[in-house]
Amino acid sequence: MSKYSLEAFVNETKENPQQKDYFELETPHLLEINLNNQAVWTKRGSMVGYVGGINFERQGMLAGGIGNLLKKAISGEGTKLMKAEGSGRLYVADSGKKVRILYLNNESVCVNGNDVLAHEQSVKSDITMLKSIAGMMAGGLFQVKLSGTGHIAITTHGEPLTLMVTPDNPVFTDPNATVAWSGNLSPDLKTNVSFKSLIGRGSGEEFQMKFSGNGWVLIQPYEEVYFTEK
Known part of the structure; x- marks a missing residue:
């Protein structure tokens, strides 16, 4: 069999049927969620495929998941979630970004809203918004x-x-x-330039997040710019 044959391609890329954990990395960029009469929240638009009987429900403006009406009105596209419920295998991804699974054991973690892919209903x-004019102008903060x-x-x-x-x-x-940080930290937004110089700019080194205390911060080698939906 040629290594470039269709059969070889399918064998190389097909899912691993041995994986049965609730959350599994099918590939570094693709999350498999194994539902067994369960519900899970996923980022809206992240579903790329599923097998079985799974129903999808858009999050209501005041229903479960993230936030309330006011928060949804000002927080941009990263907050919008989809509820998936039923039994089967659900596959979610986000623009080819690398996926990391974490298990919280009565713990907390803060994540940039645009970087939340999925979480259990439990x-x-x-x-929370960063309450500063620089933060609001950055979009997605x-x-x-x-x-x-x-x-x-x-x-x-x-x-x-x-x-x-x-x-x-x-x-x-x-x-x-900045992707995530330990739940006990509360970052401050610092800027050393005048408000006038920030007008019309969406990102950059004009301002920084400052983390103080004991904990950790997760950063990525990429500056992601967010756009709030009209």
Whole structure:
């Protein structure tokens, strides 16, 4: 059999039937969620395929998942979730970004809203905005705090790097390259330029996130720019 034959291609790329965990990485960029009469929240538009009896429901403006009406109105596309419920195998992905599965054990983690791919229904989610004019102008600078017990899946552009935060060594990051941080940290947004110089700019080194205390911050080798839906 030729290594370029259709049979060889199918054998190389087909799913692994031995994988039965709730959340599984089918490939580094593709998450498989095995549902057994369960429900899960996924980023809207992330479904690329499914097998079995799975129903999808758009999140209502005031229903479960992330946030309330006001938060949804100002927080951009990264907050919109889809509820998937039933039994079968669900495949989700986000623009070819790398997927990382985390299991929370009565813990919390904060994630950039655009980098949340999926989470179990048992995991509580809540949005907080960075309350500064620079943060609002950057677009997409809102955080989702995921807490409780259960699986979550986050995405990064390329291989991420974790920076440790200590009281003696605060960490400064580019907001658009910041993916996640430990749930006990509350970042400040710092800027050393005037408001006038920020007008018309969507990203860049004009301002940074400052993390102080004890914890960690996850960054990616890419500055992701977000656009709020009209």
